[in-house]
Amino acid sequence: MASEEDERLQAEISLLEAMYPDQIEWDERSRELKYHSNQRSLQLRLPNAYLTDALPEILAANIDRADVRDQLKQHIASCSCGEEILDSIIYAFGGISETAMPPQSSANDSGAAPTAEDAGEATIIVWLHHLLNTNKRKQALSPASPNVNGLTKPGYPGVLVYSGPKGAVHEHVDDLKHQNWQAFQVRLESDDEWTFAHGAGVKEVEAMKDVVAAIGESRKEEFLAAMRMK
Numbered sequence: 001m002a003s004e005e006d007e008r009l010q011a012e013i014s015l016l017e018a019m020y021p022d023q024i025e026w027d028e029r030s031r032e033l034k035y036h037s038n039q040r041s042l043q044l045r046l047p048n049a050y051l052t053d054a055l056p057e058i059l060a061a062n063i064d065r066a067d068v069r070d071q072l073k074q075h076i077a078s079c080s081c082g083e084e085i086l087d088s089i090i091y092a093f094g095g096i097s098e099t100a101m102p103p104q105s106s107a108n109d110s111g112a113a114p115t116a117e118d119a120g121e122a123t124i125i126v127w128l129h130h131l132l133n134t135n136k137r138k139q140a141l142s143p144a145s146p147n148v149n150g151l152t153k154p155g156y157p158g159v160l161v162y163s164g165p166k167g168a169v170h171e172h173v174d175d176l177k178h179q180n181w182q183a184f185q186v187r188l189e190s191d192d193e194w195t196f197a198h199g200a201g202v203k204e205v206e207a208m209k210d211v212v213a214a215i216g217e218s219r220k221e222e223f224l225a226a227m228r229m230k
Helices: 004-019 069-077 086-100 134-140 166-177 208-215 217-226
Strands: 024-027 032-037 040-045 057-063 121-128 149-153 158-165 184-190 202-204
Touching: 004 024, 004 086, 032 086, 040 086, 057 069, 057 086, 069 086, 086 166, 086 184, 121 166, 121 217, 134 166, 134 202, 149 208, 158 166, 158 208, 166 184, 184 217, 208 217
Parallel strands: 149 202
Antiparallel strands: 024 032, 032 040, 040 057, 121 158, 121 184, 149 158
């Protein structure tokens, strides 16, 4: 009979395979997990005590042949034992990938870093396995920039919708992404700014129907498609 830890691990692996189709490989015998995307590859080994009192081990973490294991080890060391953290590790690896890849240059590049205002507007929708922790709920409601507007829905599943200056929206989502989540998946990312029934700021609502009502009819179909409810 499978133990509770075995059942939790199988559920976690199944969720990753659904979130990253064709990018996840799991070898149950060796307990090795591989993730690959374009020029990025990650290989982890899960100790038998993972989900009780041990953290995953990094066998390889490469971005276009660059070894980034040390950067990723820092993230894993900050995680708590006994929790499902594989999705958090993959997202952290993605964050390292963004900073490790060389920036694209152009003939008109002045060398100045673009500001959030220069980068235009953005809307991001995030699906969470759940949003229950009080501290995480508070953080989700408190972007660093007052110009970010949106909605959060706690419970199962959790939903985050943020809109505003592109730099500020991405900064807030990235800050949240580096927390420990059982699943944190960006379902929609666009260059359009959305408006909400409550106006400015980020508001927590109780149910999915409240999110739909706050978004309005003009964005309803787009939101439902992102939530895979159509």
